[in-house]
Every structure is written in structure tokens, then in C-alpha cells.
Amino acid sequence: MESPTRQAFKRFLKSPSGKVGLALTLALVLLALFIPVLKPYDPTTDRDYLNRLKPPSLEHPFGTDHLGRDIFTRVLHGSRISLQVGVLSVGIGLVAGTLLGLITGFFRGRTEVVIGWLADLLLAFPGTLLAIAIVAVAGPSLQNAMIAIGVVQIPVYIRLARSMVLSLREQDFVQAAIALGxxxxxxxFKHILPGTLPPLVVQATLSIGTATLEAAALGFLGLGAQPPAPEWGAMIADSFKGGHAMNAPWTMIFPGLFIMLTVLAFNLLGDGLRDALDPRGR
Incomplete structure (x- = not known):
């Protein structure tokens, strides 16, 4: 008889969206890992005023911006920043939210009321607006943007983990463990947490796309990665602020395209994982 892991892997391979999402995600991850080696880049010195706002060509596949910087190089290096923000911020939300969700679902009582009230309070604000408020108070920087996006993610995992714990704590194997002392x-952590992991993994995968989008929104507003860092949202903001969106549309099209591809990749991957880990939900 095949193991559950092998069965889940086979179901994943049967999912068209999962395979496409996995391919796109792997391409983005490999690009982010190896682009500094394949094409070293220093954003503080990459300026060529003689080649300002040049359209796409063989020399500059994505064209150049208002400072003569090669957009192709900046977009590729921007993948490192966006994936870093997406993965680390989701990690913050996943770890903190799961821990709080386990506590609220298992111990109940006043603990559940207090943490549930905190989660409801955070969910009362639109995610991007709450992230903007946190960064505005803490100060604009890439690190503060990651923390803010992570905080926004916490209540999602609190509710998801709590709902799983409420279901699992009544199962026979958990009651047997309690009876045995x-x-x-x-x-x-040994009996309940493993049962909560499948939906949490799916949610985390989907959340990376959302976090990438929120990071781009903060970058667009000047609250994320600071110039001259090649962050996709900041690149689109430069295009709009300089009035180049109409006469040099490539300055915003290519960063926006990579944001879309990143969100699409993780959403498709999450759909494939959901089909594989929870076949009853298909």
C-alpha cells in the first residue's frame, strides 16, 4: 500500500495548475538565487544618462528608465527582494499565527477570548491599509515592510489553526493521549500540529503571492525597499512619478508583468497543493 505522501505527490502531478505553478515558482526561485552570480549588479552605480528611456532592444531587452538603467537587469534582481519579502513575511505570520491558533483552540477560556479579540481587531482593517499604518509608524524600510506584512498575515493563521485544533482535539487519538497522561x-506539537499542517501549507503558499503584491504596493508608496534598490513596486512608482508611463510604457510594464507572474505562480502552486493534500475539497 502506498504511503499518504506518495499518494499526495501523485495527485499533485495530476493537477495542471499545480505543475504550471511549480514550474513558474522554481524558475523564479532559481532566478533569485543565481542572478547575482550570472549577472552581478550594483544599483548605486548603474546609471547611463546617454541612454535614458531607450525602448527595448537587443542591448536592453526591457529598455532603460529615466536614469538610463537597464530595466531587464533591475527586474531580474528585483525578484530577490520580492521573494525575500514574500517568504519571510509569510513565515512571520505562519509561525506566530499557528502558535496562537494552537493555544486558543486547545486551551479555550479567557485565552481564546483575548487572542480571538486580537485577531478580529486585526481583521477589521484592510490588510494593505494596516501594513501602511505599521510602516508609517515604524519608518519606511524593507525590514519594516516585511514585519508589517507578516503582522497582517497573523490573524489568518490564527483562525485556520484554531479551527483545525477544535476539530482534532475531539479525535480518538488525541483523547487517548490525554487519557494516558x-x-x-x-x-x-506531536499529535495535533501535524494534522494542521496540510491546510496551513496551502494557505502559506497562497499568501506568498498576496505578500508579494502588498510588498509592491508598499514599494509603490515609498514605504518598502528604498531607492536605488531594484524593487518592482518602486520601479513602477518611478515610472509614474516621472511621467514616463505614457511615453515610455516599458518602464512600468515589465515590473508589473513580473509581479503578475509571481502572484500567478504561487496561486497556481497553492491550488495544486490543495488538490493534493485535500482531495475531498476538489
Whole structure:
């Protein structure tokens, strides 16, 4: 009899969206990892005023911006920043939210009321608006943008983990562990946590796309990565602020295209993982 992991892998391979999402995600990850080696780049010195706003050509496949910088190079290096923000911010939300969700679902009582109230308070604000407020208070920077986006993600994982714990804590294997005198920590992390991982992994994959989009929004507003860092949202903002969106549309089209591809890649990958890990939901 095949193991559940092997069965899930086979279901994933049968998912067209999952395979396309995996291919796009791997391409983006490999690009982010190896682009500094394949094409070294220093954003503080990449200026060529003689080649300002040149359209796409063999020398500059994506054209140049208002400072003569090669957009192709900047977009490729921007993948490192966007994936870094997406993965780390989702990691913050996943770890903190899952831990709080486990606590609220297992212990209930006042703990559940307080943490549930906190989650509801965070969910009362639109995610991007809350991230903007946090960065505005903490100060514009890439690190603060990651923290802000991570905080926005926390209540999503609190609710998801709590709902899974409420279901699992009534299962026979958990009740048996309680009856045998297992400690709360052992029950939570050895018996309950593994059962919550499939939906959490799917949600985390989908959230990376959302986090990338929010990072671009913060960058567009000047609250994320600061110039001259090649961040996609900031590149689009430069195009609009300089009035080049109409006469040099390539300055915003290519960064926007890579934002779209990144969000699409992780959404498709998340759909494939959902089909593989929860076949009943198809």
C-alpha cells in the first residue's frame, strides 16, 4: 500500500495548475538565487544618462528608465527582494499565527477570548491599509515592510489553526493521549500540529503571492525597499512619478508583468497543493 505522501505527490502531478505553478515558482526561485552570480549588479552605480528611456532592444531587452538603467537587469534582481519579502513575511505570520491558533483552540477560556479579540481587531482593517499604518509608524524600510506584512498575515493563521485544533482535539487519538497522561506540549506539537499542517501549507503558499503584491504596493508608496534598490513596486512608482508611463510604457510594464507572474505562480502552486493534500475539497 502506498504511503499518504506518495499518494499526495501523485495527485499533485495530476493537477495542471499545480505543475504550471511549480514550474513558474522554481524558475523564479532559481532566478533569485543565481542572478547575482550570472549577472552581478550594483544599483548605486548603474546609471547611463546617454541612454535614458531607450525602448527595448537587443542591448536592453526591457529598455532603460529615466536614469538610463537597464530595466531587464533591475527586474531580474528585483525578484530577490520580492521573494525575500514574500517568504519571510509569510513565515512571520505562519509561525506566530499557528502558535496562537494552537493555544486558543486547545486551551479555550479567557485565552481564546483575548487572542480571538486580537485577531478580529486585526481583521477589521484592510490588510494593505494596516501594513501602511505599521510602516508609517515604524519608518519606511524593507525590514519594516516585511514585519508589517507578516503582522497582517497573523490573524489568518490564527483562525485556520484554531479551527483545525477544535476539530482534532475531539479525535480518538488525541483523547487517548490525554487519557494516558501526555503533557499539553506533547499533545499540541506531536499529535495535533501535524494534522494542521496540510491546510496551513496551502494557505502559506497562497499568501506568498498576496505578500508579494502588498510588498509592491508598499514599494509603490515609498514605504518598502528604498531607492536605488531594484524593487518592482518602486520601479513602477518611478515610472509614474516621472511621467514616463505614457511615453515610455516599458518602464512600468515589465515590473508589473513580473509581479503578475509571481502572484500567478504561487496561486497556481497553492491550488495544486490543495488538490493534493485535500482531495475531498476538489
Amino acid at each position: 501526555a503533557g499539553n506540549g506533547r499533545i499540541l
